[in-house]
Amino acid sequence: MTAARDLPEESAPQSPRDERALDALLHAIYGRRHYDFRGYARASLRRRLSRALTELHCQSLFDLQTKVLADDHAFGALVRLLTVPVSEMFRDPSFFLVFREQVVPELHTYPSLKLWVAGCSSGEEVYSLAIVLAEEGLLDRSLIYATDINEESLRRARTGVYPIDRMKLFSDNYFKSGGKRSLSQYYTAAYGAAVLTRSLTANVVFTDHSLATDFVFSEVEVVTCRNVMIYFDRSLQDRALGLFRDALPRRGFLGLGSKETVVFSTHAGSFSALPAREGWFRRC
């Protein structure tokens, strides 16, 4: 018996009112700004919105709605607050180790490759994958689509400049992920920042794409979408996984975050986990 699920929904004192104001805000943003947050998981969305209320000096969700519809600057700030997860290079090193040792050997059998980093945020994941592909001799024949809905994140991803104090962590991760050189070979340090080598992104297309409203744009052999769908509710997750299913050929690879899985999705039958797991699935 799944006791907790069988209970009727509890209505906390302010909750229904909040819920209505929240729905109104999300519908207004979708209608007027064409950003669709309606399928975002509500628990973390509520926490992010409460931070947005403080940072944008609003008393209520209604205030926030009025402000972000009228003020482009405030709307940009809200999108940043709702979409920017902090990322790091080679986060979960074992994910990249499995990529290098088990996915890459299969990718060698393709004459050319397309990869899609969905929800690339500020690009750390893109550079990490590009480094592995470069070290394994695949970067020259790869095309990487790096997509996000947050324009500012895309701009930062394109630039490839990260605070130098993050590089110690990134280097540790890189080493644990089976890195063959020193991460410092891939960046130049200047003025407190690390500037990633341009050649890594020669074959990367950074572009705007929404998993909530856009469609598949290309067939790709590998999709990674890590710790992006944790912010989606189950129906939006189903939509996104449906896009990945359609973008991948049979035996194509899907990489998710270490605590994400396809098994609760309607598309569970379209993917099987690699024996090593670590977030890697294969299109069946």
Place this chain on the structure above:
Amino acid sequence: MLSGGVSPEVAAVVIGGSAGAIQALLHLLPGIQATAAIPFITVIHLPPRRPSLLTELFSPRCSLPVREPCDKEPITSGIWFAPPDYHLLIEKDHTFSLSLDEPDLHSRPSIDALFESAADCYGSRLIGIVLTGASRDGACGVRAICERGGKCFTLRPEGESDISIMPGAAVEQGASPTSLAELADVLRACADIHHTEGPALENHS
């Protein structure tokens, strides 16, 4: 009312702690009966970037299943631990969701994030338990649970020790100070709930 003032309607227990909390959990969780039909959802502050050994530590000692949830996993009865370096939240469709938002009060997972989202979901049918720790994490969560009619308990703060900061802050927001033995009674009372009330609850669905 069952023992410890626990309402027979309780549908979930959330537990949070930091320094010293694992010792307390080793005393509390193994005592929960295998027949418990509600979830016991726990956030313990741990260093990030290494696997949590909590499930390995508690599985052999507990009669309930001990798990770390995946994102959007349905919440079933048993003992659940937040995965390290993620916030653990409760959705109203009774699934878990995870988040990589900034640490709250330097902590990810955050006790407040779990407690506040659980309060939104379970309302008055929730029990919150704050163990020990040297931060004020959990206090806002206690307030959220109490505001919605749920009940909170904490280990009675002892003296001025650092690890009493967390229970002290929880008491300020409405948690009842209790002894470890009394907390164990509360958990056992919670575990008994659906034992007796189960059929009635199933009729709701």
